[in-house]
Amino acid sequence: MAVNEQDVELIVKQILNQISGSGAAPAPSAGKTASSGIPSTAHVAMLTELEKFEVKEYPMPEVGDDDILVKVEGCGVCGTDAHEFKRDPFGLIPVALGHEGTGEIVKMGKNVKKDSAGKDLHIGDKVVTCMIFKDDPDITMYDLNKQNIGGADVYGLLPDDEIHLNGWFSDYILVRGGSTVFNVSDLDLDSRILIEPCAVLVHAVERAKTTGILRFNSRVVVQGCGPIGLICIAVLRTMGIENITAVDGNQARLDFAMRLGASHTVSFKDFQGIEALSGAVAASFDGHMADFAFQCTGNPMAHANIYKFIRNGGGLCELGFFINGGDATINPHFDLCSKEITLVGSWVYTLRDYATTFDFLKRAKGIGLPLSELITHRYPLEQINEALKTNLAMTGLKIAIVNK
Ligand SMILES: [Zn+2]
Numbered sequence: 001m002a003v004n005e006q007d008v009e010l011i012v013k014q015i016l017n018q019i020s021g022s023g024a025a026p027a028p029s030a031g032k033t034a035s036s037g038i039p040s041t042a043h044v045a046m047l048t049e050l051e052k053f054e055v056k057e058y059p060m061p062e063v064g065d066d067d068i069l070v071k072v073e074g075c076g077v078c079g080t081d082a083h084e085f086k087r088d089p090f091g092l093i094p095v096a097l098g099h100e101g102t103g104e105i106v107k108m109g110k111n112v113k114k115d116s117a118g119k120d121l122h123i124g125d126k127v128v129t130c131m132i133f134k135d136d137p138d139i140t141m142y143d144l145n146k147q148n149i150g151g152a153d154v155y156g157l158l159p160d161d162e163i164h165l166n167g168w169f170s171d172y173i174l175v176r177g178g179s180t181v182f183n184v185s186d187l188d189l190d191s192r193i194l195i196e197p198c199a200v201l202v203h204a205v206e207r208a209k210t211t212g213i214l215r216f217n218s219r220v221v222v223q224g225c226g227p228i229g230l231i232c233i234a235v236l237r238t239m240g241i242e243n244i245t246a247v248d249g250n251q252a253r254l255d256f257a258m259r260l261g262a263s264h265t266v267s268f269k270d271f272q273g274i275e276a277l278s279g280a281v282a283a284s285f286d287g288h289m290a291d292f293a294f295q296c297t298g299n300p301m302a303h304a305n306i307y308k309f310i311r312n313g314g315g316l317c318e319l320g321f322f323i324n325g326g327d328a329t330i331n332p333h334f335d336l337c338s339k340e341i342t343l344v345g346s347w348v349y350t351l352r353d354y355a356t357t358f359d360f361l362k363r364a365k366g367i368g369l370p371l372s373e374l375i376t377h378r379y380p381l382e383q384i385n386e387a388l389k390t391n392l393a394m395t396g397l398k399i400a401i402v403n404k
Pocket of ligand 1: 080100196
């Protein structure tokens with residue numbers, strides 16, 4: 001980078017400062033460094049106590065030879081964030097949260113050349129990080145027992161360190177060398193914010209495919225039309241499956257399910273008892289039971305019920321219990337054995353699913369699925385407490401922090 005007049009001015013000021021004996025760096029409130037437009041401080045929303053974020057100001061850190069400084073554009077609010085906000089189950093407070101974030105590279109170390117998929121990285125590229133360690137692409141989740149502070153692989157869910165720029169609920173984040181990072185410059189902002197939840201569904205469908213039951217012409221039921229169920233429908237539709245029945249109790253969500261690729265909807269509020277409900281699902285498939293089902297709610301009763309929607313020899317992917325939602329009671333004889341159901345569980349994703357997700361988002365846009373409408377609420381960083389409360393109230397679908 002060429003040294004311009006303002007750079008020189010800054011250097012001279014610093015030298016004068018040192019000569020004068022104070023030795024102090026320019027005050028954090030000095031504002032932007034005119035050369036690159038990078039301010040001297042960053043803002044990070046720190047969860048300082050239960051249900052309370054404070055936006056803190058920290059000095060902009062040094063960018064090491066392997067590091068990337070990213071100006072944050074936005075970050076989705078995840079169920080995990082809400083869980084941490086409300087209960088701090090991992091005992092992380094004070095902690096910088098936000099892992100579904102994206103932004104633009106504003107500075108990077110001289111050793112940084114390529115992303116985790118081998119794509120070139122340049123100043124100005126849009127990137128995301130990933131919760132999966134790139135040195136082990138087969139593990140499906142970060143290890144919370146791994147203390148990777150200082151060389152953090154994972155952002156937005158680990159104990160804080162002296163740098164503090166560790167979460168995407170911020171205006172700048174320092175992606176340390178060795179972290180998983182992807183160049184996603186060819187995706188728009190909304191798509192980039194949706195990558196992480198979409199990867200959960202790409203993985204679930206990959207798990208479903210291992211049963212050998214899911215085919216182009218399968219009759220598929222998706223139970224639960226929160227963000228996960230809705231994205232599930234979009235993934236299935238994008239891969240060419242046309243016969244999809246969405247089950248939920250919220251008419252607005254069912255209407256949206258149709259726009260994301262469902263062919264039929266069933267509101268469980270219209271039917272009394274599981275017999276009537278499974279009859280309605282069968283009616284949506286011209287009297288047939290589903291070949292395959294995706295269970296996308298965290299309700300144990302919903303898990304117990306979904307077997308009744310599936311034909312003998314059919315398949316089920318259970319992905320609704322991201323966290324422990326309690327025990328479900330099924331009848332192993334009637335529900336599982338005598339029907340010869342093939343059951344798979346799904347949780348999080350692998351690194352390879354992440355890369356597949358970028359293509360899914362492009363294809364979904366290509367066939368006109370309004371995925372970006374999943375983001376129902378956008379808040380500036382200063383209103384992060386309201387954003388988390390909206391998430392907990394479950395009045396919207398995807399809540400996002402979007403920086404100006
Ligand atoms: Zn998430």
